[in-house]
Amino acid sequence: MEVEVRVVRTRVWLSSSQFLNQDGLLSLTRVGEIESVAHATLRSVQGKNGDQCSLEEMTRQQVQHKRFCTVTATWEDLGIAPGSNCPKFSLPEDLAQTSIKKKTNQQANLPRLDFQLFLLRPRSRGGTSARSGPTTVYLGTSGWQLSEKDVEALVSSREVVFLTTLQDDLGTLEVKLRYVSSNDPSRSQTKGLAAEDDTAAPAGFTINWSSSEALQKDLAEKARQKAEADKKLIAQLKQTASKAAKLLETRDLLLVLLYRSRAASRIQRQFRLLQYKKQEIITKLREEEEERIAAKKGKVRDKVIARNRVRALAMRARLLEHLDNNSFSSKTASPEDSPSYQESKRIAEHMETERTKLKQRLAVLEMQRQRLVTSQRVSALRSTQKPPYQRNDKLFDDELVYAVQELHFTRTYSNQM
Incomplete structure (x- = not known):
């Protein structure tokens, strides 16, 4: 079949x-x-x-x-x-x-x-x-x-x-x-x-037609040529089909890559949009937090200012009251009983005590200086016997004593005057 x-x-x-x-x-x-x-x-x-x-x-x-x-x-x-x-x-x-x-x-x-x-x-x-x-x-x-x-x-x-x-x-x-x-x-x-x-x-008799044999050969040759041409054409068509299949495969691959790249870019855009929205939310929350902290600090500052204002007003009232009391007491009492007079008197007594102590100290220093001068004279006589690199035994310098006198005694005397 x-x-x-x-x-x-x-x-x-x-x-x-x-x-x-x-x-x-x-x-x-x-x-x-x-x-x-x-x-x-x-x-x-x-x-x-x-x-x-x-x-x-x-x-x-x-x-x-x-x-x-x-x-x-x-x-x-x-x-x-x-x-x-x-x-x-x-x-x-x-x-x-x-x-x-x-x-x-x-x-x-x-x-x-x-x-x-x-x-x-x-x-x-x-x-x-x-x-x-x-x-x-x-x-x-x-x-x-x-x-x-x-x-x-x-x-x-x-x-x-x-x-x-x-x-x-x-x-x-x-x-x-x-x-x-x-x-x-x-x-x-x-x-x-x-x-x-x-x-x-008829039997035993055959006729050979040369034209028929030539026609058969011609037909066979044409059939052979047609078969060869068909083979070449089939090979060419197969090559064209394979090229087209490769092009289609490449196109499909490129389309897949294009779709993937577009999907990736779409995902990136969405991700960036989400990041942008998230950053906006974070910035907004941060600004709200800063505003809340600033408002809280403002309230605390207002409370402190109000409290300080109340304290200042109370202190001012007390000072005014104290001044009023002092003015009234200064009018009624003697000058010797005033606090300022008592304070100046105490300061003068303290200065006198310090001046006495300073004079005593200066006397002691003068005595020590004289002793040092005497010891220097003795050491000058013995200098020929001692090496030149021996250290000086002088305890106080004349200039130091003079500076102390000028700094303390003169200023104290001038303050007393």
Whole structure:
């Protein structure tokens, strides 16, 4: 049991710069290890009102601004002609029989279908180098794993069209799976033609057509060249898809880093705002505390000022009362009984006592000075016998005695006068 896989139609979301400058679409179909490339032609473009417009009408409109539209493309019907290069895969006969009759518990090894869609850009105008050739642009990928339900639907209806979604919801892809059995009419027709060619010649007689051999060689050479071209194209499409995948991975990584940096900056802004609000609250509390302390100090200062004012007023009242009493007593009493007179008298007596003590001290000092003078004279006579470095035994200096006399006796005498 063989199944042909063919991409039928796609509706993809493209920009005007892409669908106005293209040479069609390419689909890379991978069924297991089998790969195949097919070319599609753009049929229509969805307009602003939802109606379908041809590509020529969109070109005549001369779109100035970039716009995005849903483009419909159809693939060539390669599966009709016998010997086509549509990818095929085989299903075991027992799976087909069990799918028709009943389900079993056996797990069938079903292949996975993968599709990649590319946009084919034309050769740049005036370019002759290899880089100016047609280029491919990766559009998206899609695929799914075949299930037993898919096989059951395929066996029952012989032909099933699956609708799959492209990557990032850029469009849809219609894939036709056609069941081809060994009793296919096209195959039997080709086999019948081959049998007629074999039986047309009589037994023992063969005709060698050189033109037929040349045609077969030419067809074989063209098939070989087409296979090589398909291999190169498949390799180029794989390279384009890998580059696009790397770019998408890099873009996703950059988006993640961008989101993280934005989240970090947002967190930093929120943290700084919280710090600013916290600092404002701390500053406000500090100012309130300073105002409270200043108000408390002001109250204490006012209390102290009031208390000192009361004390000053009370002291002033007492002083006034004392002055009044002193003035009254000075008027009634004699001058000798006044406190000032008594104080001056006491001071005079004290000065007289000190003067007497000072005179006695000076007398003692004068006597000591005379003794010292006498001792100096004696020491002068003995100076010839003593060494010159012997220390002087004089206890008081004449200048010191004179200074004491001038400082104490003269001032005391002048105060007494």
